[in-house]
Amino acid sequence: MDDFSSLYRALRRRFGFLNWWPGETKDEIVIGSILTQQTSWANVEKAICNLKSAKMLSIAAISKADLSTLQKLVRPSGFYRQKALRLKGFARYVMKKHGSLEGMLSQDIKTLRDELLGINGIGKETADSIILYAAEKPIFVIDAYTIRIVERVFGISLGYDELQEKIERSIDSNVELYKDFHAQFVELGKHYCKTKPVCTSCPLNKQCATGNRYQHLTN
DNA sequence: GACCAGGTCCTTG
């Protein structure tokens, strides 16, 4: 019953092609992936806008930035002391080790992922977001919504690595598909799958659907 | 005022 291709088609019909991070620079995508940790995108945009105005929307600029200046610029995105530190730490690491962001991103997936996970402030989701959206290499990004939705729709409860492996085995290994499917999970989650333990209004609950748990999406 | 957001890290049991 775990037909991810079918779920994707249903979501795609319901929400359209979402196209996250279209035509942005790799620097902006990476910076955004750190700023968006546990934070609404609207707030992240404010911080990105501040960085852009200050000409600090690049890894090279951030690597040389003054910490308190960085804190002020990213403040709207929340956890601003922590994020300023993470951003600067990441940027300094990249410039020192690779000389440029592109240098780091051009490595193969496994090397890149292991390296990213060793940097403070970069966990699995952020590492995978950077690999998928900035490096544009096929790795499926799992987030809290993905885990919750899969629990409700398919009734299976898996951890990050297991679910990632399962989804990657279930659909084509395609960067554009991975990007959009991940975005679709988040979009669906924002509509129907908030964190409340009991979500009676959620159409994804088992009792809300019969055979096809996401039939309502296709109507 | 309560709840939540496109997580991660650190400490405990």
Added chain:
DNA sequence: CAAGGACATGGT
């Protein structure tokens, strides 16, 4: 390994 707290601003 699972659970719980800290980190913080802004929208509903």
